[in-house]
Amino acid sequence: MKKIHLLSILFFVALLPLTQLKAQEIIKKKGYTLSFESNFAELDPKLKKRLIESFFEVYPKLAKEYNPNTLKEVKFSVDTNYKGVAATSNGKVTFSSIWMVKHPEDIDVVTHEVMHIVQDYGRxxxxxxxxxxxxxxxxxxxxxxxxxxxxxxxxxxxxxxxxxxxxxxxxxxxxxxxxxxxxxxxxxxxxxxxxxxxxxxxxxxxxxxxxxxxxxxxxxxxx
Incomplete structure (x- = not known):
């Protein structure tokens, strides 16, 4: 029975849409932690690297300048289901895969969005x-x-x-x-x-x- 149950789970996972499968990577640097995930299989590794590098270049500077008490752990998600440009909520920045493919040079969308985390205005x-x-x-x-x-x-x-x-x-x-x-x-x-x-x-x-x-x-x- 256990074997059948395990096979059923594996079969269910195999049927999940690829857009729901997210590979997560955790990077720690300069006293901050970035969790990076994406359901976009075609994400350019060079673009991913730039997104991560931009975070660690900019976020500590913004924290020092505006809000030293800002979050120490942040999440990035490149999402094929998101149709805007980018959005930030509760320490998570969601990037549109469509936008990033069309505008890979727009790396400072990172700067704008992580500033929203630093702002932390609440209501x-x-x-x-x-x-x-x-x-x-x-x-x-x-x-x-x-x-x-x-x-x-x-x-x-x-x-x-x-x-x-x-x-x-x-x-x-x-x-x-x-x-x-x-x-x-x-x-x-x-x-x-x-x-x-x-x-x-x-x-x-x-x-x-x-x-x-x-x-x-x-x-x-x-x-």
Whole structure:
């Protein structure tokens, strides 16, 4: 009976879709642990190596700069079932196999996504555009190969707003850091993490509210 039961289990496993079978690898380095898994059989080993190397190059720097108490164990998953670009939740970054095949040069999707782990805002008291704007600001500052991905922050256009999020907001934040007050974005990030953030923090840090800062940015957007 035991033999029959074992054969039944093996037969069931053999019938599992390949997309459900994930090879896992655990890498420990610089005081951090990365668990890497993929259900994408055609994942380029060179791309996998770059994803892992980018994590260990960037994550410790972001932890030191923004949140030393961030998670020490992180999981990467390349998933054929995920249709976006990448997403992060509870210390796990899921990458779309489709996106990575089409854009293998976009390695700094790692930088953006692991910054979300470092941010650790929980049930954030801030708006979503701010969270994503900070993550792309960090990508622009700490990215390992943004030029290789042809990733840039777009020049200001009349239809832009600081609430557009991502790269548009990131460029505005870069302007604030260079032309208004260095350290502003780091302070805003910290306030989001400890849930003390209100829109008044911009005036407290820079002397102007967001609308006033944006108005100055529009007048002279050079960075």
């Amino acid at each position: 954030s008291v801030g708006p979503g555009w701010l969270t994503e704007g900070i993550a792309d600001y960090v990508r622009s500052k700490f990215g390992v190969d943004n030029p290789g991905a042809k990733w840039t922050m777009p020049d200001l256009k009349p239809e832009h707003s600081y609430k557009n999020s991502y790269r548009i907001t990131a460029r505005f934040f870069t302007w604030i850091e260079k032309n208004v007050k260095s350290g502003t974005i780091k302070a805003v990030d910290a306030s989001l993490r400890d849930h003390t953030y209100t829109s008044a923090i911009w005036t407290k840090l820079t002397g102007k509210d967001l609308d006033g800062l944006w108005a100055d940015y529009v007048k002279n957007p050079q960075i």
